[in-house]
Amino acid sequence: MSQTRPLGAQISHMLKDRGVDVIFGIPGVHNQEMYRGIEEAGITHVLARHEQGAGFMADGYARATGKPGVAYVITGPGLCNIMTPMGQAYSDSVPMLVISSCLDETAATKGQLHQMKDQRAAAETVCDWSEEARTAEAAYALIDRALMEFEAKRPRPKHIQVPIGVLQATAPEYASEAETEPYRTKGDAAAEVVMAHLQDAQSPLFVFGGGVQTGLAPAVAEAAGAATFTTFAARGLMVGHSLNFGASLARPSSAEVLAQADVVIAIGTELAEVDLWRKDLGHNGTLIRIDIDPVVLSDNQRADICIQARADDVLTSLVDMLEGHTPKTRWNAKDIAAQRAYWRAEVDAERPGLIPVCDSLRDAVPTDTMIYSDMTQLAYTAKEVWDMDGPGHWHHPTGFGTLGYATPAAIGGAVARKGKPTMAIIGDYGFHYTMQELGVAVELSLPIPIILWDNGKLGEIEDSMIRAQIAPNAVIAHNPDFCKLAEAFGAYAAAPKSLTEMQEAVRAAFNADGPTLIYLTPDISTPD
Known part of the structure; x- marks a missing residue:
């Protein structure tokens, strides 16, 4: 039998049904309805001392679990205070869901508590999208949309705001979560393109980014005879791989190393300014970019081949395709170790x-x-x-x-x-x-x-x-x-x-x- 509750309480129950166990936030007079159902739903609430802290806690929780970090904040200043963590989560591809209250109307009435000119639009400047749910059905749909997109797209923060009056009103129960298959991309087709270039490569090189979550990366690089770099976000991924240059892309002379590769496969990385601290990668050979985000694939890194696919799906397929492959690598573990020692000395001097x-x-x-x-x-x-x-x-x-x-x-x-x-x-x-x-x-x-x-x-x-x-x-x-x-x-x-x-x-x-x-x-x- 479905149970009617105020929408504020229903939202917490729905989040629990969708797998949310922890919410970070601060209650206030404008979002207290969202707190009506937290304990009843069996969710742990962590009381931050400032909304900025709540946002960073949600970020840290998400990075530790891979699950979305959820935060409850109030209208106006509460939303403004969490915008810095939202901006950080957007930049670093962290799944964060911020749910706030908002005033019922702002056009005809001025001077209200916590009033902003356009709260929704302000939030949208630092997140993937910011939407207002004016009905219970809209709130439920937006929550499910956010959770689905965390899985199906590059994970980035979302903001949903709900008018105070709508939060207070009695709402029907949300629909039970439908059973769905995990989101996948066509990894086989992408892997075939990569494999065609690895067949005759004599100095292949992978650049692995934070979008790589699987532990298969070392096996792929080993089977391909490939040297590797990781971004800072992917540190620790290549444990045991003797041809790993480490997280040294920001060293200026890494461009000289990359220029030696006849094929470079950059997978799950933006190759952003904060990864390289130079305008381009520095490669001379063929550059293949693989990323879930088409925006990344259309940047100015001069990629010869751009493939929109999930990094882990491609690596899963490559492991099978590389079985029996005999690499023709020119990379030397002693030379790579010496190069890493040189970069370490540079850091020490700086x-x-x-x-x-x-x-x-x-x-x-x-x-x-x-x-x-x-x-x-x-x-x-x-x-x-x-x-x-x-x-x-x-x-x-x-x-x-x-x-x-x-x-x-x-x-x-x-x-x-x-x-x-x-x-x-x-x-x-x-x-x-x-x-x-x-x-x-x-x-x-x-x-x-x-x-x-x-x-x-x-x-x-x-x-x-x-x-x-x-x-x-x-x-x-x-x-x-x-x-x-x-x-x-x-x-x-x-x-x-x-x-x-x-x-x-x-x-x-x-x-x-x-x-x-x-x-x-x-x-x-x-x-x-």
């Missing part, structure tokens, strides 16, 4: 003292740790030199490049992965943006080590100003005593003076009954 910190930190982190990093020099270094044990375990606000991401995103990841290790790496300035979310980690007793790198300034911006021959200006701000601040929230804190002490603090933090802020300064890289 950011002296940071590699030893990264190496020591890596040695102290348990296997299967999921790491969320922020816009800070320690993370920039780690992304180039820290070899991951597996894919999908390092998340960084790469495209939009927002500060304050790491702490709340790690909270979302820890909520998603109960009992599994999660860590945040953040800079002193970025920590200011979302420091209040430390209270959420304490409230939930999450054992997250938060590595806070304090160089006393906006170091990356200062370096950039100096390179541009600008006298450094506005790059130093007064910081609090971060350890005392953490303790005031009820968190643990440590300020190790050596790399050995840092490792001990990190290991203890993973076994604590709450978050631990681990305060590091550049002095930590001085030998014990």
Whole structure:
């Protein structure tokens, strides 16, 4: 027998029916109807301290699970506050569903609480689409559309707003979820095109991006005798592959390496500015692009062959087609190892003292740790030199490049992965943006080590100003005593003076009954 409820309650019940277990958000007078059904539906709600934090938590949850992160926010300022996380999720292809209330009408009445000129249009600037549901049926249809598109298209955030009066009104029950087959593309046809070019290739090269989720990539590269690069988003994908150049596409001389390939297959990657930091890939041979997003395929990378397909479907087909293939590769593992060592030396010269910190930190982190990093020099270094044990375990606000991401995103990841290790790496300035979310980690007793790198300034911006021959200006701000601040929230804190002490603090933090802020300064890289 169907059950009628206010639409606000029905939405939570529908989300639970569709597999949503956690919602991040903040209740207010304009969206309280959405909170009527959360507990009854059996959904866990995580109360953020700011809507920006709620959005980053939903992002972190989505990256950890592959499921959409869902957030409830209020009209007006609540929606504005979550727009930065929506922009980050859009840039990094993260499935996020933001549901907000909205005023019943705005044209004839002015001066209302939380009023915006056009809330829906504002949200649309940072997400895939933003729609208003003026009936219960429309709300149900838009929720199902969003969930379907997360599977069938490049996953990007969606926003649905519902007028307050519609949320309050009694609504019929939503339809049960229909059983559907998992979304697939024609991987066989795409793989045949790739295979035709691999048959006679003597220096094939794959560039794997974050759109590759399957663990088949190493087997494909090995069978093809191909060298590989990964983007930052795909780090850890090529464990054990001796012909892997690593996540070094942003090194200028990587273009010289790519120029040696007679065929380059870029799969599941935008090859964006933040991947390359140059206008084009630098290839001379045939470039084949494979991506689910046609916009990516129509960019200015001069691809010879563009194939719209899901990366994993193509790799699944290629594994079978490559069986029995005898590669004619010219790539040499020793040469590749030497090239990687050269790039590591470049990183060390550019950011002296940071590699030893990264190496020591890596040695102290348990296997299967999921790491969320922020816009800070320690993370920039780690992304180039820290070899991951597996894919999908390092998340960084790469495209939009927002500060304050790491702490709340790690909270979302820890909520998603109960009992599994999660860590945040953040800079002193970025920590200011979302420091209040430390209270959420304490409230939930999450054992997250938060590595806070304090160089006393906006170091990356200062370096950039100096390179541009600008006298450094506005790059130093007064910081609090971060350890005392953490303790005031009820968190643990440590300020190790050596790399050995840092490792001990990190290991203890993973076994604590709450978050631990681990305060590091550049002095930590001085030998014990």
